[in-house]
Amino acid sequence: MIRTRIAPSPTGLLHIGTARTALFNYLYAKSQGGQFILRIEDTDQARSTQEFEQNIVTGLEWLGLHPDEGITTSGSKGDFGPYRQSERTELYRPYLEQLIVSGAAYWDTTPLEEIAQQKEQAQQAKRPFVYRPECREQQNEYRDGAVLRFKVQDEVIWFEDKIKGKIEFDMSLMGDFTLSKGWDNPLYNFVVVIDDELMKITHIIRGEDHISNTPKQIVINRALEFSRKTFAHLPLILAPDRSKMSKRHGAVSIDQYRQEGYLPEALVNYFALLGWNEGNDREEYSLEELIQKFTLKRVQKSGAVFNIDKLQSVNASYIKALPLEQKITSGVQFLSQNRYNIQHLAQDQLERAIDLECQRIKTFGDIGEGIDFLFKDPVYDSNILLWKDMSISDVKENLEWVRQVVYNIEEKTSKEIEQTVKAEIQQDNRKPGCVLWPLRVALSGKERSPSPFEILTILDKPTALNRIDTALKLLSER
């Protein structure tokens, strides 16, 4: 059974990099009929919080990446828990003891300052610094303030990365690294090996910033005689300057995208294509389709710049493709969130407005700006009522004329209204633009908006006539 995991630290909001790594773990597990586990790595008690954990767990589920095991919004589940490292401390001690007994690890009380000094000396002498203290060969016991170090052997450690291929490390260049601070503070590289073994993880899929941790974990894993793990290191998501994505580059938390009105399906689709493709031109995939098609072999080797324009374009097409009910649900939610007075509109009018606006927006966060005139009378500069080189009297004459047309309209759909109005225009020998531009501006108060016919299907007739009167009044005051 293939088992993969995502093991975030709750030291911040769910990061897009973490989400993407989770997605690839999820896709690989599911494509192989395996399981996907969510473990919380909160050994760093000082920086970890409940809130961040909650944010990560809900964020992943919002994306549709439901773990088979581990921490979920409805609590912990699975047979290999606990799934929070902070609740696993007593599990680690026997393995620490085992490493000491087998001679693979030793206690070191060398003060930190002394090591730093040695390091500096080596650097000044332009020699690589490899920490191998004399006490590594002594049979020693725990003393206050001691750290447990792994006794690194001179050898070449290599592994076959499923994405990058063979990667080798000359361990004679690596110093003895720390496994645990005293008995009670086991550190990342040690803990992760124990947890992955105990949770029966088979494939470790993570960001390539972990490549240099891999040889450490391999030697620990081997010293403990654990089963071999398969590694796959994902290319990183990069900021536009090609450096690692961080807060200074703008929105990096899934939460932010959620609040701005991105769809989880769009995010998933975009992230999947950021570093993976099927080998053809296809770009649209549901989560289910990704599971069908995903292979580690087709994951890109190099980092990918996160491009917000592309994400927006993907999101826009997902919004357009949404079933009407979902457009309405999300539309209503974001309109109220953005404090638009949607009560002013009858339900069916509101629904038409949202459906209409979904053609134009890139994110649901944008909804409202373009149709605020539906919720309140617009305030605008009367100059924009003038189309091209029309005179004020010309505009007034056309508006007065079209007021009568609007007054007589009985049709309900935009298409029917359009037909009727255009027929009238033709019959009266008018230029469409001279009528329709001022009408549209009078109704919307905007230079850019949906068509007047669309607007007329949403505004009730008294409001529409009222706005035309307002426009006429504005023109008279000039």
Added chain:
RNA sequence: GGCCUCAUCGUCUAGUCAGGUCUAGGACGCCAGGUUUUCAUCCUGGUAACAGGGGUUCGAAUCCCCUUGAGGCUACCA
């Protein structure tokens, strides 16, 4: 500095493993045209790349070497 990784349009990428069908394809962006009263949508077209240098070969984006560039890691954080 040391170690590791990577390298096709501005960006995401197809093509590289099994060299010729590549005057290098798609998407986003941008530009132009069409539709439209406007903007958006939609449709059509265009723009733009094999990092450089050596090999190997009849033939290299594709294989090899070097250079250059970019990124990651270098904790008693994860």
